[in-house]
Amino acid sequence: MNQPYPTIGLTPVAASLEHEQEQAIYEVRQKIYPRAVHGWFAGWRVFFVILTQLIFYGLPWLEWNGRQAVLFDLAARKFYIFGLVFWPQDFIYLAVLLILSAMSLFLFTAVAGRLWCGYACPQTVYTEMFLWIERKIEGDRPVRIRLDAGPFSLQKLAVKSTKHALWIALALWTGFTFVGYFTPIKTLAAEVTSLGLGPWETFWILFYGVATYGNAGWMREQVCKYMCPYARFQSAMFDRDTLTITYDTTRGEPRGPRSKRIDRHAAGLGDCVDCHICVQVCPVGIDIRKGLQYECIGCAACVDGCDQVMDRMGYPKGLIRYTTENALARGYDTKAMWKRVFRPRIVIYAGILLAIFAVTAGSLAMRNPLKVDVIRDRGALAREAAPGVIENVYRLQVMNTDESPRRYTIEAVGLPGISVVGVEQPLVLGPVTTRLFPLRLQVPLEMRHGADHELENAGTHDDERNALEPGTHKIEFIVRAVDDDKVVRHEKSSFIIPR
Numbered sequence: 001m002n003q004p005y006p007t008i009g010l011t012p013v014a015a016s017l018e019h020e021q022e023q024a025i026y027e028v029r030q031k032i033y034p035r036a037v038h039g040w041f042a043g044w045r046v047f048f049v050i051l052t053q054l055i056f057y058g059l060p061w062l063e064w065n066g067r068q069a070v071l072f073d074l075a076a077r078k079f080y081i082f083g084l085v086f087w088p089q090d091f092i093y094l095a096v097l098l099i100l101s102a103m104s105l106f107l108f109t110a111v112a113g114r115l116w117c118g119y120a121c122p123q124t125v126y127t128e129m130f131l132w133i134e135r136k137i138e139g140d141r142p143v144r145i146r147l148d149a150g151p152f153s154l155q156k157l158a159v160k161s162t163k164h165a166l167w168i169a170l171a172l173w174t175g176f177t178f179v180g181y182f183t184p185i186k187t188l189a190a191e192v193t194s195l196g197l198g199p200w201e202t203f204w205i206l207f208y209g210v211a212t213y214g215n216a217g218w219m220r221e222q223v224c225k226y227m228c229p230y231a232r233f234q235s236a237m238f239d240r241d242t243l244t245i246t247y248d249t250t251r252g253e254p255r256g257p258r259s260k261r262i263d264r265h266a267a268g269l270g271d272c273v274d275c276h277i278c279v280q281v282c283p284v285g286i287d288i289r290k291g292l293q294y295e296c297i298g299c300a301a302c303v304d305g306c307d308q309v310m311d312r313m314g315y316p317k318g319l320i321r322y323t324t325e326n327a328l329a330r331g332y333d334t335k336a337m338w339k340r341v342f343r344p345r346i347v348i349y350a351g352i353l354l355a356i357f358a359v360t361a362g363s364l365a366m367r368n369p370l371k372v373d374v375i376r377d378r379g380a381l382a383r384e385a386a387p388g389v390i391e392n393v394y395r396l397q398v399m400n401t402d403e404s405p406r407r408y409t410i411e412a413v414g415l416p417g418i419s420v421v422g423v424e425q426p427l428v429l430g431p432v433t434t435r436l437f438p439l440r441l442q443v444p445l446e447m448r449h450g451a452d453h454e455l456e457n458a459g460t461h462d463d464e465r466n467a468l469e470p471g472t473h474k475i476e477f478i479v480r481a482v483d484d485d486k487v488v489r490h491e492k493s494s495f496i497i498p499r
């Protein structure tokens, strides 16, 4: 008999096992035809689809202060979010946002598993939208299965073309909206209608559109199963008091079909009628009755599907439900289960999250709209500008993050007689502008002796009196808004007195 695979160094049994493993790894994907489902959790999923997409598609069209309310202007390196303008120097807020997102994910996952995946993840949301179009055009699960299995026909071609045309339109609109967060969307729309799109804008609209079409239309559950790293490490955040979607084996088994009229207990049956509705509605095609599996995205479609069956059978709902491992094992009632859900770990996560949020909100509310960077001119460190006058050269980068123009004064302190020269005061900065101001600081050397004398008379210490000795001295720039004393920046720098 021909060996279909090499067996070098392997017994036939071992080789057969190797072959089976190989087959399992490269198993051809079975297309999933999720059945439509209605119910409490399906309602929440629809709610989150509408909410997230109203925000995503709507936000770029909102105006604020005569500009796009939310715009990430990469070219100008400014991020506008309603009344706030972020600069590269505000990178800390991005770090805080990432920390807040990670902490929220930990919190929600510890409370109720993959809530994010099931209700708000873009992959879930777009798959829901694409599935909705598919159902409207092709029909529900049995019709779609029959259509795919049937021979080619003009009607099939028309149905499939319509579906794909709608998918592509939605994907391109999504790509357009995405790019509209980085390029003013009204300009982008005008460029699209006049066929004047730039090459990068065209590339990103198509790239994001193709990604949406491919992920939500074709890849679907494979993105969650094979590409998303979150599915792999989520179990590390679960414990025995985490709410997960679980099939109640004690109540459901032994499963089996039966007439609605028979007494299931007398017939020795559990509540599961083995109708497979929970499998048919599952977007990742798993059977939750086999226990918690990493593929489960926690969408609760099986909960709604099974509840409908329980209703029809006249059995209590909740054969598949959100519950915890401890609640099932120890038979907790709902109150006891929820009490344990809010365990110390959750309280700590929530406390940290609230604290970071409060500090960030406070810091944003009290954000100083003036930023100053002092840059020493290394080409001309120190020189004698006039007999007895030492001069150092600087450049001050002044940023006005306010959306109204501002005027500022600059002064320097830290050395006797120090003065700012070479810059016209007040500095005038337009709204949301940064400008570089070259300037010089001058210290009259004769002040050294005068100052020493004054300091001696005032009874000051030796180290203060020696502050003007040759070497590097600490000084401070004070930049202050003319119209608002509270808008002020103190920036430390140094002044060099040569030998």
Ligand code: SF4
Pocket: 245, 278, 281, 282, 283, 284, 285, 286, 287, 288, 295, 296, 297, 298, 299, 300, 301, 302, 303
């Ligand atoms: S098993 Fe249930 S909760 Fe998990 S993905 Fe399938 S339908 Fe959703």
Ligand code: SF4
Pocket: 247, 252, 255, 271, 272, 273, 274, 275, 276, 277, 278, 279, 289, 305, 306, 307, 309, 319, 320
């Ligand atoms: S939907 Fe409910 S009754 Fe039907 S097979 Fe699934 S668990 Fe059993």
